[in-house]
Amino acid sequence: MAFTLEPTVKVIFNCLDESGSEGKVMLHAPSSQLASVVQTNATALAALIQAITGCSVRSYSYSYEVSDPAAAAAAAGSRIEHKGRFIWNLANGLETRAEVPGLDPAVVLSDGAIDLTNADVLAFVGAVSAGTAYSGIDGSDIGALKAAYEAFRRSTRNMLPARRLAS
Amino acid sequence: MMRGTFKAGFSTEDYLEAVALLVEKVAPLSGCTIVRYAVVYRLRETDPATARSTLSITPLARFLFTLTDTPDTFAEVSTPLDPSWVLTDGPLAGFGLDLANSEVLDFTDSITGGIWCDPFAIDLAAVDTAYVVEAS
Numbered sequence: 481m482a483f484t485l486e487p488t489v490k491v492i493f494n495c496l497d498e499s500g501s502e503g504k505v506m507l508h509a510p511s512s513q514l515a516s517v518v519q520t521n522a523t524a525l526a527a528l529i530q531a532i533t534g535c536s537v538r539s540y541s542y543s544y545e546v547s548d549p550a551a552a553a554a555a556a557g558s559r560i561e562h563k564g565r566f567i568w569n570l571a572n573g574l575e576t577r578a579e580v581p582g583l584d585p586a587v588v589l590s591d592g593a594i595d596l597t598n599a600d601v602l603a604f605v606g607a608v609s610a611g612t613a614y615s616g617i618d619g620s621d622i623g624a625l626k627a628a629y630e631a632f633r634r635s636t637r638n639m640l641p642a643r644r645l646a647s
Numbered sequence: 648m649m650r651g652t653f654k655a656g657f658s659t660e661d662y663l664e665a666v667a668l669l670v671e672k673v674a675p676l677s678g679c680t681i682v683r684y685a686v687v688y689r690l691r692e693t694d695p696a697t698a699r700s701t702l703s704i705t706p707l708a709r710f711l712f713t714l715t716d717t718p719d720t721f722a723e724v725s726t727p728l729d730p731s732w733v734l735t736d737g738p739l740a741g742f743g744l745d746l747a748n749s750e751v752l753d754f755t756d757s758i759t760g761g762i763w764c765d766p767f768a769i770d771l772a773a774v775d776t777a778y779v780v781e782a783s
Binding site: 481487505506514515517518521524525528529533536539540541542543545546551552553555557564576578582584600603606608612613614615616617619 | 648649650651652653654655657658659661662663665666667668669670671672673674675676677678679680681682683684685686687688689690691692695696697707708724725726727728729732750751753754757758761762763764765766767768
């Protein structure tokens with residue numbers, strides 16, 4: 481893996497018109513800029529966009545993206561519909577989940593549970609549970625793992641194989 | 648796609664480092680190749696303004712900005728169009744936008760005078776032209 485930070489931060493403003501339709505305005509800023517600087521500039525620009533469009537700027541986001549320009553090929557037979565679902569308890573009594581796409585069948589037990597004695601699984605669960613930065617969507621601390629099992633998602637058109645005939 | 652949430656209060660470098668570490672842990676569990684990840688900050692207006700009446704999100708206003716290193720290349724920024732910007736006389740009537748409009752000037756000056764750049768991190772120099780685009 482050779483992940484590299486993209487040269488720019490992508491800033492997307494979400495605009496809503498009177499009919500309820502949504503439009504987006506996308507701009508870029510150098511990724512060398514601190515998040516606080518991007519946010520200050522984006523907040524100022526949101527007001528200007530609102531002034532010149534008449535739309536209501538309801539939200540905006542900015543993202544620092546990292547990509548691997550020389551990514552290895554995916555494993556033969558891997559399918560993103562086959563997921564590993566991990567559910568953690570949160571400190572506030574709620575739950576949070578993460579789903580790993582293209583789950584390796586080797587880490588799934590015969591009853592569909594994920595093998596929590598597998599070293600790779602333990603390393604993943606530990607990185608989420610022991611990390612201080614991760615949280616639930618409401619900011620609540622992540623606690624112990626509650627459940628881990630395989631799950632399947634319905635295939636979309638793009639997920640279906642290119643050749644579908646028997647011959 | 649896999650999503651997670653972070654607590655606030657860490658630096659972008661901390662977040663990116665945490666995700667990079669997690670990527671190394673996820674890769675052995677999945678037959679997929681991880682090609683991209685991102686740390687995204689989301690902000691929501693808690694007191695949103697009401698959209699101007701009769702305004703439609705289409706068509707769009709497209710602004711072309713020259714780049715500082717290669718003035719003959721351009722970056723574009725599209726926004727929803729306020730019909731009052733459209734020129735009503737001259738050769739660009741009904742198509743070009745009024746770059747002398749004070750609100751439009753505030754917007755374009757903010758773009759060229761701020762941190763904004765093209766997707767390859769080249770600074771935007773000046774607004775070159777702006778016109779109406781009929782979005783589908």
